[in-house]
Amino acid sequence: MNKLEALDWYILIGTLVFIVLYGTYKTRKNTNVTDYLKGGSNARWWTIGLSVMATQASAITFLSTPGQAFHDGMGFVQFYFGLPIAMVVICLVFIPIYHRLNVFTAYEYLETRFDLKTRTLTAILFLIQRGLAAGITIFAPSIILSAVLGWDLVQLNIIIGVLVIIYTVSGGTKAVSVTQKQQMIVIFAGMFFAFLMILNFLPLDVNFGKALEIAGANGKLDVLDFSFDFENRYTFWSGIIGGTFLALSYFGTDQSQVQRYLSGKSIKEMQRGLIFNGILKVPMQFFILLIGVMVFVFYQFNSSPLHFNPTAVKSIMQTEYAGDYEALEAQKKVLEEQIKSKQISFSRAQDETISQQLLGEIKILNESETALRVASKALIKKAVPDAETNDKDYVFIHFILNNLPTGLIGLLLAVILSAAMSSTASELNALGSTTAIDLYKRNNQGRKEKHYVNMSKWFTLLWGVIAILIACFANLFDNLIQLVNIIGSIFYGNILGVFLLAFFFKYVKSRAVFIAALLNQALVIALFLMDKNDVINLPYLWLNFVGCVTVIAIAIVLQVLVGGGGKDKEKQKVLV
Known part of the structure; x- marks a missing residue:
């Protein structure tokens, strides 16, 4: 395995230090809650679009996705088919309501529609699943650097977590947004050069067309699967149905994403940013998977390990x-x-x-x-x-370390670490904001602006420490990108269902919704455990759809049978 040369170190360390210092410097004057939590509400659409994309594209994306394609082909791209549909729905339904009510978090709206306990419950569900995911996004690059440098995983988790905490605590939402533009430039450049290098390494007789023919003959280019076979985790239908509900939940109700577009200068800027993400995201994932397929073709002409871990x-x-x-x-x-x-x-x-x-x-x-x-x-x-x-997460890093030239190795490692930092920063920012606004400020009103800004920083720091601790105890589960999506799928459907009840079922009141959400969350967890233990066959993507539909159904039944809370009405201003 190649060792990092001086040039690799310069590129790697230089990139990370620049991102931390740039984010800290550009946002050093945030003094009020609006500046700290909403970035001053002046972000343009391209900043929003890149920030939304960078938040989702963690290091896990660039670790696991090529390995997924190497082993199983391009079928994983079907997972993202529902995303453009979700972007349109969020632009038409979610954004206008959030903008009209001028909310800091998505969960504020639920108090205006239902009551405080429903807002608190959904906020806590978000904190649980996103806190776990934040730990995994730190853990992922730690695996890489431990393989490269032989360092202890715990030490690496601490180093990466601290780097993110520095500028996220200091600058809040704006620090996250301004650094994510730089990080996406590094990411796009690194993956593009990696793709070119793979093609360059193939024999002269093997052009891109021949490479695709080789991949296709081995089933690596089978993109679409229209079957209803639940044994197959990724199909067109699971992507369109389960993927749409997952994307609606993630981009519409997950504060780590909602906070990205709430920083928009206007409702049009927010909508354009999400549409930009919807248009570009599927081709980007397709390209990353294609890199994994090209790695497979590369190893048709070169030796590869029997096991990559x-x-x-x-x-x-x-x-x-x-x-x-x-x-x-x-x-x-x-x-x-x-x-x-x-x-x-x-x-x-x-x-x-x-x-x-x-x-x-x-x-x-x-x-x-x-x-x-x-x-x-x-x-x-x-x-x-x-x-x-499982060795899927090691395929691409093995290729990088053993085949790429000096300098490009450092750039690709910077890509993966930049992705990890951008995603983790969004998560910590959202975790701190939700804790500060939905739990602390809601129950401790009347303080000065500076007090709430300081508390937001302290909560962000606290969640950073928690994420580092989770990372220190994390283990691989099938592969990392699936683990994050599984965690989300367990909670997202339930939260989305609560929001849809708020938007479209005006006769359903708070008591019925609150009880339904509790019952439904227990049901979804039970379904996941039964699938894991082969009692039933329900791929995790379908949990988003099932969780959403069942919480709506349970709430409606409860409303009819027992009624609940007749005082609900839409307020024009959120009480925080």
Whole structure:
């Protein structure tokens, strides 16, 4: 594995230091709640769009997504199909209401429609799921740097968390927004150069078209799956239905995103920013997945590890099963040579019949290699039951460290860390804001503006410490990008349902909604646990749809049967 050269260190450290200092300097004069929590309400649409995109595109995106495509192909992009639909709905329904009521957080609106306890419940549900997610977004880059430098994971979690805390606590929402523009520039540049380098590393006979043909023959370009098979986690229908509800919940009710567009200069700027994100997000994810597919093509001509997780490999090599693992590695080397030979023959073939025959043979060889990888995971689990056998999150970082030139390695590491910092900063900013406004200020009114700004900073710092602690105890779960989406799916559907009840079901009152939300959250958690233990088959994306629909249904039934709180009415001004 390559060690970082001086140029890599300069680029990596220089990028991170610039982001921290720039964010702190640009927002050093925030003195009131509006400036600190809403960035002065003067952000333009491109800042909003990039900030929204950077908040969602954490380090997990750039770690896990290429590895997901390497193993399973492009089908994961279907997860994002519902996002543009959600952007339109939020622009038409959510933003006008938030803007009219001039709220600091999404949950303020729920008190104007229902009551304080409903606002408090949804705020707490948000704090739980987003606090967990913030820990994971810190943990993700720690895995990378531990692989690169051999440093202790706990130390890395602390370093990364502290860097984010410095400018987020100092500058609030505006610090997050202004730094995210710089971070997105670094991210786009790094991923673009990585893609070009992969194409450059392929044999001269293998152009981009040939590379796509190789990937397609091995099922890596199968984007659309119209089946209703719940065994398949990512289908067109789960993306359109479950993905739409997840995106509605995330962008419409999650304060880490709501706070990004509440900083907009006007309602038009907010809407344009979200539409910009809706237009660009799916192509961006498609491109990141395509990078993973190109990594697969690259390894058709170059040697790759049997298992990409170096810690798991090191663990099994210290057991009595080391010889069995080495035997699998020897079989893989034989297959690699055969695949490489067939691929070279394919790249030079002029006859279409011969080309198709070679592609068929290559597919069979790759299936054999996949079987070896599965066998290696089973062997590792047998030898070391506590070992993490998932290696999707290590595929892209292995490629970066072992194949990219000096300088570009530092840039790609800066990409991943910039993504981690941007996402974590938004989360901490939102966690601090929600705690300060929905829990503290609502119950401690009459203080000076400076007091609430200081309390927001203290709450942001507190959540930063909590996120670091969560990161220190985090473990890989299938893969990181799925873990974050699973956490969100458990809570988001319920919260979205409460908001939809507020928007569209005016006859449903506070008591029915509050009880329904509690019952429904328990139901969704139970469904997730039953799916995890194979009692039922319900992929996590569907939890968003189920959670949303069931909380609406339960609330309506409760309203009909027992009634609830006849004093609800829309107020023109939020009481905070």
